[in-house]
Amino acid sequence: MLDLTQVLLSASYLGIFAIVFAETGLLLGFFLPGDSLLITAGLLARHGSLHLPGIVIAVALGAIIGASVGYLIGHRYGPGLFRRQDSRLFRPEYVTRTQEFFARYGGLSLILARFVPVVRTVAPPMAGVGQMPYPRFLTYNIVGGLLWAVSVPVLGYWLGGLIPNLDRYILLVVGAAVVLSLIPVVLEVRKLRAGRS
Numbered sequence: 001m002l003d004l005t006q007v008l009l010s011a012s013y014l015g016i017f018a019i020v021f022a023e024t025g026l027l028l029g030f031f032l033p034g035d036s037l038l039i040t041a042g043l044l045a046r047h048g049s050l051h052l053p054g055i056v057i058a059v060a061l062g063a064i065i066g067a068s069v070g071y072l073i074g075h076r077y078g079p080g081l082f083r084r085q086d087s088r089l090f091r092p093e094y095v096t097r098t099q100e101f102f103a104r105y106g107g108l109s110l111i112l113a114r115f116v117p118v119v120r121t122v123a124p125p126m127a128g129v130g131q132m133p134y135p136r137f138l139t140y141n142i143v144g145g146l147l148w149a150v151s152v153p154v155l156g157y158w159l160g161g162l163i164p165n166l167d168r169y170i171l172l173v174v175g176a177a178v179v180l181s182l183i184p185v186v187l188e189v190r191k192l193r194a195g196r197s
Helices: 002-025 029-030 034-046 051-083 092-113 119-129 135-163 166-195
Strands: none
Touching: 002 034, 002 051, 002 119, 034 051, 034 135, 051 119, 051 135, 092 119, 092 135, 119 135
């Protein structure tokens, strides 16, 4: 936690905004520490090093603007990538599946994606590739971004007051949060595989 804490204290709210923006808006940002960043920021707010409202504003702006950029990248460049019939990674049928997925789950999938690492990076561009109307995307983007920006830092803030010396166990807390957030994805994948059999 020490390195992440030092990064947060030196970069402050602008750094939080930049990291969240990169994680949610740039396809290469999936390796960035989204949930651990937010939980750590909440813990720092509990100890008075940062202010919780500032964290929430920085995260919300980074998440909403970043996801909009991701959507625009997918909308602009995605269809060209997926037209190539011989591509293993960008197959045309993936666009069809994406369109069907968003037609079926729509906004709920975008909101839930906020809480799943990697998925929150991939979902906005795929919504753009799948030609989800931008006003509809933006509505769910704002709702999901605000829920994520408030709930995860507040969880860190609350746990910091509940459990003494929680900063020593931050990796365990983040690991548990990641596992819990992946459960719905695993269940959905199993359901899809069972449907194909």
